[in-house]
Amino acid sequence: MSTPDTQRWALTLSYDGSRFYGWQKQAGGVPTVQTGLEKALAQIAGEAVSTIVAGRTDTGVHATAQVVHFDTAAVRPAQAWIRGVNANLPEGIAVLHAQQAAPEFHARFDAYGRHYRYLLESSPVRSPLLKHRVGWTHLKLDIEPMRRAAALLVGEQDFSSFRAAECQAKSPVKTIYSAEIAYGRGLICLDLHGNAFLHHMVRNIMGALVYVGSGRLSVEGFAALIRERSRLKAPPTFMPDGLYLTGVDYPPEFGLPVPPPPDWLWPFEGGL
Numbered sequence: 001m002s003t004p005d006t007q008r009w010a011l012t013l014s015y016d017g018s019r020f021y022g023w024q025k026q027a028g029g030v031p032t033v034q035t036g037l038e039k040a041l042a043q044i045a046g047e048a049v050s051t052i053v054a055g056r057t058d059t060g061v062h063a064t065a066q067v068v069h070f071d072t073a074a075v076r077p078a079q080a081w082i083r084g085v086n087a088n089l090p091e092g093i094a095v096l097h098a099q100q101a102a103p104e105f106h107a108r109f110d111a112y113g114r115h116y117r118y119l120l121e122s123s124p125v126r127s128p129l130l131k132h133r134v135g136w137t138h139l140k141l142d143i144e145p146m147r148r149a150a151a152l153l154v155g156e157q158d159f160s161s162f163r164a165a166e167c168q169a170k171s172p173v174k175t176i177y178s179a180e181i182a183y184g185r186g187l188i189c190l191d192l193h194g195n196a197f198l199h200h201m202v203r204n205i206m207g208a209l210v211y212v213g214s215g216r217l218s219v220e221g222f223a224a225l226i227r228e229r230s231r232l233k234a235p236p237t238f239m240p241d242g243l244y245l246t247g248v249d250y251p252p253e254f255g256l257p258v259p260p261p262p263d264w265l266w267p268f269e270g271g272l
Contacts (some may be wrong), residue, residue, distance in 0.1 A: 006071040012097040017062040018132035019092035040088035045074040054107045054248040060240030065259050067248045069107040105254050113249030116202045119242040120188040135242030141213030143183045149212045149222040150179040160229040167199035189266050200237050207238035
């Protein structure tokens with residue numbers, strides 16, 4: 001909680017994950033989103049600033065609406081935390097929105113939902129123009145079994161089969177509110193909305209769905225994989241390129257609505 005001498009601010013960020021080694025600060029000057037953001041915030045605040053993020057993202061994973069909070073004794077208008085910070089940020093990060101938050105607001109612990117979108121190109125040859133923006137498989141995919149398999153993810157379940165070995169979450173039990181797949185012009189779009197996600201969970205789910213779409217794993221086999229609760233029998237982790245954090249849910253009293261994903265992230269009629 002912020003003190004009487006400080007203000008708590010909430011920021012909404014977008015960033016190109018392919019330019020950074022994940023969100024979290026690392027030793028040795030490795031470029032990360034958190035390091036770049038905190039340096040830019042310090043320039044505007046005139047003091048060191050520490051940020052708390054809604055959800056850490058891995059190397060190569062993007063965000064269209066990540067949320068962070070920070071405390072500062074500096075008194076600045078909202079535009080200073082947007083335009084001023086953006087002028088000091090490295091290429092690949094932008095502050096989209098800033099607002100003063102309630103002293104008790106916490107970007108991570110008050111979040112009750114997170115939205116992820118994965119874009120996948122299915123084609124014999126990977127487009128060089130989509131690399132780092134969209135995942136890719138050379139396999140031809142059948143969307144209908146992928147949709148049936150994705151529907152099995154909805155609900156509160158043990159997702160150990162989609163959990164990275166280094167995951168630090170206390171429990172593998174998470175709740176998926178919705179799992180939808182759309183297709184258009186050679187791209188497949190997976191939208192997942194859940195209360196929280198395990199390390200590599202979305203990428204591991206995408207890898208398994210690609211197996212389903214290619215016929216290497218049946219829908220029944222996908223259901224069995226969930227029941228197995230073992231990463232050892234699951235398909236490999238899929239590439240990070242097409243994964244975007246697109247929003248974070250907070251209680252309405254904090255006044256932080258979830259912005260819709262940008263149109264360019266799924267520019268097809270009949271999309272999600």
